[in-house]
Amino acid sequence: MSAVKDILEKIRAEIASNLDGKGITATGRTRDGLQVREYVNGCKLVSWKGAPIATTEIGAKPHWSPIAPLKEWVKVKLHLPESVAYAVQYKIAQEGTDRFTAPRFDVYTEVVNDHMDEIAEAVTNDVNKELVEIVKHLNSKK
Helix, strand or coil: CHHHHHHHHHHHHHHHHHHHHCCCCCCCHHHHCEEEEEECCEEEEEECCCCCCCHHHHCCCCCCCCHHHHHHHHHHHHCCCCCHHHHHHHHHHHHCCHHHHCCCCCCCHHHHHHHHHHHHHHHHHHHHHHHHHHHHHHHHCC
16 A cells, blocks of 8 residues: 555645645644554545644634634734634634635645545555455465
8 A cells, every 4th residue: 555655645745735835824733633544454644633624624613612722823823812712712603714604625625636546546556456466366276
């Protein structure tokens, strides 16, 4: 699965670059939490820290967001006192985040779509290699 892993690492790097380049990064936790993880049956690009990666494109629907991350975000991103976080929390509870009302699909969707053919080819090659090995094994039993 190394070809697939290499493609996912490339995708991870492009998404991280988009987060920084589009001014979405505040603390870097979401960006730094993007990891390619290997499993028994393959590998996945996952987000382990920070906000769920989907919120970078589609935002979050109205909900009561935890105050601690908002305090940090207000301080780092807006350079305002932590007390402003309560107003942000209330706004999110009433309306959701800005991207919830105006989604953008230029953080990870375009990147993934740009690599779909490459991923399909790598997976197909991996499956073909496995099938060849199975056939060799079956033929050796004759």
